[in-house]
Amino acid sequence: MNKKKLSERDICSKYITPALINSGWDLHIQIREEFPLTNGRIIVRGQLHTRAKNKRADYALFYKPGIPIAIVEAKDNNHTVSDGMQQGLAYGNMINVPFVFSSNGDGFLFHNSIAKDGKIETEISLEEFPSPEALWKMWCEHREITPVQEAIITEDYYSDGSNKIPRYYQLLAINKTIEAVARGDNRILLVMATGTGKTYTAFQIIWRLWKSKTKKRILFLADRNILVDQTMTNDFKPFGSAMTKISKRQANKSYEIYLSLYQAVTGTEEEQNVYKQFSPEFFDLIVIDECHRGSAADDSNWRRILEYFSDATQIGLTATPKETQEVSNTDYFGKPIYTYSLRQGIDDGFLAPYKVVRIDLDKDVTGWRPDKDMTDKYGNLIDDRIYNQKDFDKSLVLDKRTQLVAKKISDFLKQTNRYDKTIVFCDNIDHAERMRQALVNENSDITSTNNKYVVRITGDNEEGKMELDNFIFPESKFPVIATTSKLMPTGVDAQTCKLIVLDQRIQSMTEFKQIIGRGTRINEDYNKFFFTIMDFKKATELFADPDFDGEPVVIYDPKPGGSPVPPDEIDGGTNTPPDNGGNGNTGGDGGDTSIIKKFYVANVPVSVIAERVQYFDANGKLITESLKDYTKKALEKEFTSLDDFLTKWSDADKKKIIIDELANEGVFFEALAEEIGKDLDPFDIICHVAWDKPPLSRKERAEQVKKRNYFTKYGEQAQKVINALLDKYADEGVEPIEETKILTIQPFTDYGTPIEIIKIFGGKVQYEEAVKELEQAIYSS
Template sequence: MGNTLISMGAKHQLSERDICTKYITPALQRAGWDIESQILEEVSFTDGKIFVRGKLTARGKRKRADYILYYNSNPIAIIEAKDNNHSVNAGIQQALEYARILDIPCVFSSNGDAFLFHDRTAKGMNIELELGLDQFPSPEELWNKFKIFKGIKTEEQERIISQEYYSDSSGRKPRYYQEIAINRTIEATVKGQNRILLVMATGTGKTYTAFQIVYRLWKARVKKRILFLADRNALIDQTKKNDFRHFGDKMTWVKKRQVDKSYEIFLALYQGLSGNEEEANIYKQFSPDFFDLVIIDECHRGSAKEDSAWREILEYFTNATHLGLTATPKETNEISNIEYFGDPIYTYSLKQGIDDGFLAPYRVVRVGLNIDLEGWRPPKGKLDKDGNLVEDRIYNRRDFDRNIVIEERTDTVARKVTEFLYGAGRFSKTIIFCVDIDHAERMRSALSRHNADLVRENYKYIMQITGDNDEGKKELDNFINPEEKYPVIATTSKLMSTGVDAQTCKVIVLDSNIQSMTEFKQIIGRGTRIREDFGKLYFTILDFRNVTDLFADPEFDGPPIRIKEASEEENLSTIEDEEEEFTNPIIDNVSGEEISVRKPPVRYPDNDTISYVREGSDKTYVSGVAVSVLVTREMYFDNEGRPITVSLKDHTREIITNHYSSMTDFLNRWNQSDKKAAIIKELEEQGVLVSALQDAVNRELDLFDLVCHVAFDQPPLTRKERVNNVKKRNYFTKYGEQSKKVLEALLDKYADEGIATIESAEVLSIDPLVNFGTPREIIDMFGGKENYTAALKDLESQLYA
């Protein structure tokens, strides 16, 4: 028996990994589990949240399961292991949390003596029971429970959900949330559900997820002919060249009037299949039952709208399974994804993606201009650029660049963006969202003036990329290609707000009055991709219009709300439309630009000779206005992704006092910790923004003094003051001359950079420590690693005495 291999006393000395190797894995093998194909050990299923400290970044802990057991490509069981100093059920709560995240029914905890089995399919009182090491269930037993959990009842359903994923030489596999989305879609399909909605945040791999769904259903011959619909050439092109490329000669892009029906995978634009004239409706060349599966990419746009021409295509192929993909389900009086597709079968949100470390976190810098915050009233007799009298009223940020253009405002925004890029890196890919095409054009010109040196080197440093600008549209692919240096800055209005895979975008500038939550989410999604190989781990939002107030809206990362026509009995004051002002924008089918329906020029009957607008335009253009920055502030977000509305100090105090019951509790934890850096990381994972707190209180303080001061009202000491106190005690006399100099150098390093630096193994390899010899030589000065470690701990105790 496994538990008689080692005496009880010796068993308590084994590490958790030893318990796995000597007891748990052998128990699984005896139960019939194949170690090569069915057992995965130490499975990290998240990447670890990215924490940003100034311009430095660090990863948080990955979520890691000790064991995940697979059967027919499906994860069906999870085991959390503990060493033998813990009880058999010590890991069950963590395992249950992971099982909830991973959608797994069978949950186990073990300490090497036995297993605690939590059965999420069980009825009545049998939800948990203890099993001996030789009683672990066989693969077939747990597979049967998995089928109960998923409602799989027939052999045909079982055959389809057991279809393997596509795999190639790259070894790429679906992430855990993609796996859940794929499996739930296939499960829904085999149960006969024909309208399916997947909600996945921008940057989480919707197209790759769709590819695996298509591949498994196509390979199982359940769906033999598939149509992938999008509304932009760029989306079709990306799909064909990237994730769907594995279909090779089985796939075609429907572009011509005459359709070759010999293919199995068809990619098409909505507007490429339909038109105003009957002969332009290419989709009718297919029989209504031709396609088994229709995938609608970015389905928050036209396909959700009942009177849309695009909906005609879907209704024509009504017998096919329709799978909608979106990051932002759209629910207004006229448009409803949920009404058409039903509730999402799976949602993976922006917040989840950031917490898991798959999406880039963001910081927000809000810039308040004087005329935006205070409004602007033209002085008496103020003339516009054409010599016309400017209407006497108060203009605010909703008017600027839509009704009235103040040249100095455009110039000030361009100057502040340039100023920011000087700090962030002038080759940081940047998208500037403007009010309209005219505004994007003027912003490009203003930025070119402020960046004349780089524009002189290459005029493509800044490009206007809008639907009407052919030269700019040609550069879109270069902008989103991480390997291409130019363009660096793109000014746009709507064209780049969605469906643009800008993986290395580090800065998003908001200078447009964005009110639609759907549009806002899509724009934020332009920055959420991570490319560590290009130094892209987070992004910055420069907000000139207070658009980021939408972060505080509960809709920002919550489930979609269905808003439909109300009955006479309903109180209309309780119904809110998400896009009150722009309920039904008109979108150009080719460019994706919003077409503004403008009011006619204003005329005033009391003086027909005075025109308040330019001929051919509804905008007034003025100059000579003093524009300045009233306030610049950085917004902070807690570890739930919500804006922090209290002061940073109060927010930090709340976290720390929830984590430590008293100052004594904190001091005990600090003194007992082998490495203080572990406490720093621990508090960061709780949501303490260490770097921001140092900026707000004093950058010369380390975390120990910050915590004692902010949470427990203790007077703080700077790092230099702590170093001076140590030097005054003259405690170095017990060390040799060289060792003493090393410790003094470590003290100086602490004064400059903090405790985490002197605890790191790399500190002995950098200035000024490198002057004392190699790390090995320095450690030998103390008589070996154990003595060096003891000397370092002694130094720390002196620092915090």
């Protein structure tokens, strides 16, 4: 057998896989071929999207399911044995394995990053591939893992029998945590972006520690009731009858897995502190979900629980580590053992990318000052000063501003999809209610028949909170728009949310990341691949912060005797006194402005002075929305010049390869053709967009070929086939005519079977050459 003629897949099946099996690797348990690492970043232009090529290792080798130990990268035999090593090392770094192999079917290049003799890379024969036990022993000796620790580390993952294993970053988070616990670490912090599966990761950690009997009684703490309930019915369901939820009056000690709302086990009175009904030694593992909030403060309820059970191993989960001068959770938990950021999640294609619609309103930018002795709509004398963006909806309300924001939101939905789930973040409860009213009026054609199209979901409104489940449930059509202030920044799994509106002044990076996290989940079943942020209050300027999605930095510096809670988080982060009723005062005669909390102004006009759409890539860099501008930049990266493009296009055996590669880079040929206004071939789109060449339609190109008497060099039957191919090109483009299956449809079936048609040209090679020459004639102009 001539190895040089074998494909890469053939090399794998005939040489590499047998070598692994002969060395003791189990084909069904330890060998994962074409192992997916990423999903491929979602690239968005306009309302269209595509996915970049995903990263996939030819082989991932597992000592046990969920415990990766090596990567094998394969190449066909026209490459050297080492040609796959660089790629293999990149994949090995992603899943943190010490052993990488490259092969072309002749043997292996073995990269051993922990080699004791310093010889990192060596060539070995197919028969010398090391066994699972040999690699695992080397790895354990290098990490100085004891037999007791090994038993904990190698405990099986939970499996539902589907052969599904966690994503690569979840594997890293789980395995690093299990190993840290096995080594005796008792304070562990995991940082994982919203939407990346923190709860599922926590479940696998708890499951393995519980099954290995390393931890026998476990408490999972959250600060939202919906989080506890979702966790019990979804990710934690396999715990079954071993699991219970702690209530205000229940401290049943016969279970092993406990879930609790932290408010349910703490209170202001000593008898309300249910957690003290358990002895300090009762729990040996506590997992704290969303630990960036209450648990970070020294005097919080969460911290009191953690300190009461101080002997337990405590694992904190967060998307946004809390780091201010007054509060730090890394001071408590220590440096994160693993971080998977929003940036990484978007780049890997596990999280939805976003575009930003920035809308600047004239009064926000220039400010507004009342006329002399001007009163608001309730007769209150308005303080004479300049009011600007930080005042609006807190100390001063401009009704026309609220109405304009509602109109811009509604206009956006009307242009995209009026039933896209939308969250509008407002400055306070009063603002959220006024925004609800304005949106109801802007969408009266729907709200007149369904009053749940727009709802206010805030902490003070039971009716609204009851709609929260319906809002986040993908199959529930209503409510569509939710106005809120602080209820939904965190912990709400709104998988199908496609629009996030920021009409709230946000200066906390932690809060900003959490709000952005409401839209980052992907739900392909409901066509949710990206989302839009509509920003009215310049909150997205935080994208420019160098700390955005960077590694957390400890700056813990509490002031003696000072509050542990930063000013921007008091009273839910609004810094606004409680609302003063519907008329803007506390009940006097309206003349004493010293007690006015908020002025309401009805007839001051507000207008849009700037509106622009921006995209942010994985690094937070702005990308223009213009399809042509973006495409030009992508093409300039791919081709150094027009001549370079023409050469590569001409040399390509199939144009489809170039077209597919560019599509993976976010070049949308159909959308560009529509924008240019012609039925264009990708060739003409590229030449026109990148180098300003006048484009020809496919029909114009086909007509040019016919005018040159191109067909005369073929016999009569071959001319008919070539002419039919040219017509197909004019109608459908170049890709269909490159595939021989086109010969199975009309009008080709009139000329014979595919085999008979190919024989007209003298054989398959000659037929393919004729198609290639036809393409050269099409593009010669």
